[in-house]
Amino acid sequence: EEDFVIASMSVARKAFFMLVLLCRFAIVNVLWYSGCVFLINYSIDAGDLILNAVALEVILNVDQAFFNLAPTVVKNLVKHMEPLPAPKKTRQIAGLDCKTMIFTLVFFVFLTFMAFVEILPLIGRIESAYGILCDGNTNFTYGLDPNYLVWLSDTNPWNMSLKEVAKYPHLKTIREAMYPQTIPNWTIQGVTVPAEMGLRPM
Secondary structure, three states, X not given: OOOEOOOOOOHHHHHHHHHHHHHHHHHHHHHHHHHHHHHHHHOOOHHHHHHHHHHHHHHHOHXXXXXXXXXXXXXXXXXXXXXXXXXXXXXXXXXXXXXXXXXXXXXXXXXXXXXXXXXXXXXXXXXXXXXXXXXXXXXXXXXXXXXXXXEEEEOOOOOOOHHHHHOOOXXXXXXXXXXXXXXXXXXXXXXXXXXXXXXXOO
């Protein structure tokens, strides 16, 4: 089959193509930034990072999916169209392509920008949350009753030793209610602790 060649193009059509290119450029930049923000903030786990990256790859291929819905005449026209002529020579510095150097520089500048704007603040928020949850006084326990009221108490309000806790009178009732079968006791720090306490050595 004979291939098609674009011999000339009107000014209006050139302006329309430039408008389409500008729109595509804007969409690519928005997807680039928002995709990086999405991966940084919603991919703390390595598995989530892989799944989210695959999801973004699907978004990047949406245009190909839409092209598959185009009429067959349009597909054949694009398939049999000769490529547009490109400049034979490109500007080089010490044998390096200027365009490649510019894109590489933009890429590293963008990575530095994302590191200071998104990644470092995220690390700060994670460390702050860790400090709120795990620093300070952690010697407490809490529970939620049927009325959704939160009850709070110290873990050991009477400062009982492990030996005293092992002899606490309610342990026999707990053993009969929760552990009707015989469960051997175990020893920690030289103290025999009944199995009904719900503790297990790590």
